[in-house]
Amino acid sequence: MRKPAAAALTALALLAAACGGTDGGTAATGGTFTFALPADPGALDPAMGVLSVTNTVLSLAYDPLVHYSAAGKIVPGLAETWQVKPDSVTFTLRKGATCSDGAPLTASDVAASVNHIADPATKSPVYGVFVPVGMQAKADDAAGTVTLSMPEPFSFILESARSILVVCGKGVKDRSLLARGTSGSGPYRLAEAVPSDHYTFEVRKDYAWGPAGATAKDLPDKVVLKVVPNEQTAANLLVSGSLNGAALFGPDRARLEADPRIGKKVVASGNGQFFYHQGDDRPAHDPAVRKALTQAVDLKELAGIASSGTGRPATALTLEPRACPGDTVTGHVPAYDAAAATAALDAAGWRPGGDGIRVKDGKRLTLRLMYATTRGAGVQAAAEYLGAAWRKAWVEVKLNGGIDAKVSESLNSTQDWDVAWVPIGVTLPSQLVGFLSGPGAPKGANFAHLSNKRYESLVAKAGLVPSAEGCPSWQESESALFENADLIPVVENTVLQASKGATYEMQASLFVPTSIRLTEGG
DSSP, rough: OOOTTTTTHHHHHOOOOOOOEEEOSSSEESEEEEEEEESOOOOTTTTTTTSSSHHHHHTTOOOOEEOOOOHHHHTEESEEEEETTTTTTEEEETTTOOOOOSOBBHHHHHHHHHHHHHGGGGGEEEEEETBBOOOOOHHHHHHEEEEOOOSSSTTTTGGGGGGGOBBBHHHHHHHGGGGGOOOOOEEEEEEEEETEEEEEEEOOOOOOOGGGGGOSSOOSSSSEEEOOOHHHHHHHHHHTSSSSSSEEOOOOHHHHHTTTTTTEEEEEEEEEEEEEOOOTGGGGEEEEEEEHHHTSSSSHHHHHTTTTTTTOOOOOSSSSSSSSOSSTTTTOOOOOOOHHHHHHHHHTTTEEEETSSEETTTEEEEEEEEEEEEGGGHHHHHHHHHHHHHHTTEEEEEEEEOOHHHHHIIIIOOOSSEEEEBBBBEEEEEEEEGHHHHSSSSTTTTTTOOOOHHHHHHHHHHHHOOOOHHHHHHHHHHHHHHHTTTTEEEEEEEEEEESSSEEEEETTEEEGGGGGEEOOOO
């Protein structure tokens, strides 16, 4: 069974779960809604779209089989009804849905979307994340049904369908059309793509199969997504009215939060945490060293630094809307105690050498701390704080910041790191199993070479029963990782969803496109 590509995890850092909307005035009809993207989305094929900015763009043009409601419940999408078994789910599609080229949506389209991602030749980075490893789809066009099946029972077989964006029409047979175009059943179609500048979508007036019966009637005629990498620029454009919406993480959000002319909502946007490399030749292979290094850090202070004071306490690996709600963090992470950390490193055989750096068997205790410089000033400051905390314990720390591509290469290929700040933003615990267990990189997705037998046993048990029944085991499995200091949850980041002259909602970095409205006096 093929494992997902390890490189995908770096991109998972941007799959931030953000559920929320913005406030405004009286709804207006027609017009153009303009939103800021922090980066260019790249190729627009849903099978390759693992970056959050890519999926933000795709969400305007593609529908999933089911949606999440604001309360986190599964509700109909392209599927009207479904029948769930332990190892399969059969969806009955709604009638009348069409693709952007006018072709009717078929069960075969849905099956092709799933099977294309699961095909080893595709090398899709979302296989094992959005589409579970081993999933296959079978269509019955006459009955209007499609069945997603697994080799064995799988907890989240229904919930996984929320993340699968269905390709239909001409794009099914010619995926090359999707590099700079769209071929979906969503309420918008891509009309113009100017990479690194803007992407213009036009509404489909015939769209009438949105969640809860939503139609295109009240939607803006156009949506323009402008590439604005600088947050200060995005904030200025929003205040001036040149933008209707933007998501802000950094210091510029404070002035928008204080501006009464701006619609605003603060929502979750992904976890901040760090992993220890547990390869046989790494100092963090020893659990005593991992726990000591964790005790040397004031995680509460680190959380404030990493999030620039805008974060929330981390309570789980997955984010809202959670399939398994609850706190898996509190009481399970080694507590801050600098003196205990020093004593534990001494006991593990790492003693200060002549220059003050700890040494064991002639080898210096050196940590190469890797992080992405593209994640903002908070992450840079967090890396510097971690370095300072460990240096106080006589550990040599080398900061190794780089762009996402460099971090991805280090995780997947060169393995040139000892500690990595790798945010995660997923809503299903099953989406992380391949990254937290199994073959280590580069042979598998387990980039940190984790080997937590308790975690593996618990997820194996949880995965074989329905999601609600398995939740206690899923939650216990996360806590097992924290207790063993395999990865250290630090903070749940937040983002300001800001608007002016419009309202909109987003879930897990995806637009709820039928929620977009221009407003008068907003």
